Amino acid sequence: MAQMTMIQAITDALRTELKNDENVLVFGEDVGKNGGVFRATEGLQAEFGEERVFDTPLAESGIGGLAIGLGLQGFRPVPEIQFFGFIYEVMDSISGQMARMRYRSGGVHHSPITVRAPFGGGVHTPELHADSLEGLVAQQPGLKVVIPSTPYDAKGLLIASIRDNDPVIFLEHMKLYRSFRGEVPEEEYTIELGKADVKREGTDVTLIAYGAMVHACLKAADELAENGINAEVIDLRTVSPLDIETIIESVKKTNRVVVVQEAQRQAGVAANVVAEIQERAILHLEAPVLRVTAPDTVYAFSEAEEVWLPNHKDIVEKVNSVMNF
Amino acid sequence: MFQILNEDGKIVNEEDVPDLSDEQLKELMRRMVYTRVLDQRSIALNRQGRLGFYAPTAGQEASQLGSQFALEQEDFLLPGYRDVPQLIWQGLPLYQAFLFSRGHFHGNQMPEGVHAVSPQIIIGAQYVQAAGVALGMKKRGKKNVAVTYTGDGGTSQGDFYEGINFAGAYKAPAIFFVQNNRFAISVPVEKQTNAKTLAQKAVAAGIEGIQVDGMDVLAVYAATKHARERAINGEGPMLIETLTYRYGPHTMAGDDPTRYRTEDLDNEWEKKDPLVRYRKYLESKNLWSEEEENKVIDQAKEEIKQAIKQADQYPKQKVTDLMANMYEELPYNLQEQMEEYKEKESK
Secondary structure, eight states, rough: EEEHHHHHHHHHHHHHHHOOTTTEEEEEEEESSSTTSSTTTTTHHHHHHHTTEEEOOOOOHHHHHHHHHHHHHHHEEEOOSSGGGGGGGHHHIIIIIIIGGHTTTTTTTOOEEEEEEEEOOOOOTTTTSOOOHHHHHHHHTTEEEEEOHHHHHHHHHHHHHHSSSSOEEEEEHHHTTTOOOOEOSSOOOOOOOOEEEEEEOOOEEEEEOOOOHHHHHHHHHHHHHHOOOOOOEEEEEEEEEHHHHHHHHHHHHOOEEEEEEEEESSHHHHHHHHHHHHHHHHGGGOOOEEEEEEEEEEEEOOHHHHSSSHHHHHHHHHHHHHHTT | OOOSBBBBBBBBBBBOOOOHHHHHHHHHHHHHHHHHHHHHHHHHHHHHOOOOOOOOOOOOHHHHHHHHTTOOOTTTEOOTTTTTHHHHHHTHHHHHHHHTTTTOGEEEOOOOOOOOOBBBOOOOOOHHHHHHHHHHHHHOOSSSOEEEEEEGGGGGGGHHHHHHHHHHTOOOOOOEEEEEEEETTEEHHHOSSSSSSSSTTTHHTTTTTEEEEETHHHHHHHHHHHHHHHHHHOOOOEHHHHEEEOOOOOTTTTGGGGGGOOOHHHHHTTTHHHHHHHHHHHHTTTOOOOOHHHHHHHHHHHHHHHHHHHHHOOOOOOHHHHHHHTTSSSOOOHHHHHHHHHHHHHO
């Protein structure tokens, strides 16, 4: 098995699907000759030609609309939105149009589109480049929102997303792109969308996270283990729709939960996870479900980033609260 | 293409030479030299990790400063992310520009009398806002203009079309600058649009459009002055495309122009350098010397040194500062979080 960074696993998944299906098209700002600003599409234009992998004019809204139209012509568009903070520019295409295509046409048309975008903090990007806006798209029925935390998951989930006939928003945490390597099979494989993964088994408390916060949870779990607290870590992998079954099963086992997200506290994915747990498993809880999140401000680009971003210490602190409730 | 000074620093268009005093002509040169030094120093500071986000400006001085020089203090500026020099010459202290680069909110706090918003990050968003500022000025009966900038890539955004169309519909006193520096990160303008010029996009909105040599500071100044006069006389907005070039990368965050630009193209544009041609022009009028230029360079270096020191000494931005700036009055959630983060920050 090859050792890959997450960005290499993503390029590998794109290459695999470009090879597999001539309907797959990869496009966006700077994805062609430049290979993407993060090099996620490095070498793909040279390999598959400008008809399959191409630069677009600079217009996120246009990229979204183009994807919908190409989808109506039977293609499988994989557009890149250069930074997820630019999603507001293409919000109508995503939430107002592609998410509703199946519903509006009574199932006659669909949007087999995978919108890829980097997001997430900790890498000192400018304003509107690091924002965690998954809650915004997760609120839109008709979309699937996928966020991998490892190179292995990234490849399997991206291939599954491209093959899915519904629109998928595939979010890649910038800090995970090159921060570590993991084993990734060279052959193709898929990971089912909508399935969470238990990244670490435990009995005392469940930590639920996705993206970069999975790693913060695993670090917290190591620290907690030293104090005799055995934490289970669930990686949601798909934040919409949620894998309720895996979540509830774990709650029944541990009876205590902390939900962790890098995004701001108000509304969002963690709030939804908490609501689902209290509706479905309240009698299994020994303590309130707590959240570790960023505060309710805009992203603190640059100077105050490190304090603003949740970290493993915040998680340990919250776990101690639910343990001592 | 509208031009006054050719590449050799010779006047090619006598009738449009702007009516500027010798002192003003020299001031234009001073600003360009100063800004080139600022760019070089900013790149170095960025590499040392002492700045945050930085988008290089070398090559674009004539476009940026020639246009700003034609403005009045009461005019309203809506810059793009590369347009920090215009803000500085409009009155934003240098140390605040450095704080903006670091993502510190004080870098966005325009001092009194500087009518501007901080540089826009989202491509094209400032275009629609400029239409609004300009309409507001018209409604208030002001004799001022709203001035906004984007790059060639920005003309592909919906906001670009909406901005020029709205301003045209309301005959709002706006000046829309497109600094066509040939590349939107890596994508050349030929792949950005099938339009022969970007200035011609004005036609669809029913407003005036003009293509200007963006390496010719006198031409940019004259075109802006003209657009300004038209606008305050109620003749409506104008779209000005300046043909220019950025010598450096798109930003200092890992962009490598050698992936998409040839050395030949770089050389071709460096021959058109705005400082070189304008220096030749001033020298021919006995208005400029090496000594004078060195004086500006030394002054710039010293002021930059002081400004970075001042930025370093300014209190670091805290998460609680962000909270304080989110709403006029803190809602319950932020009140609670304020306490929590005060504690976190005190550790």
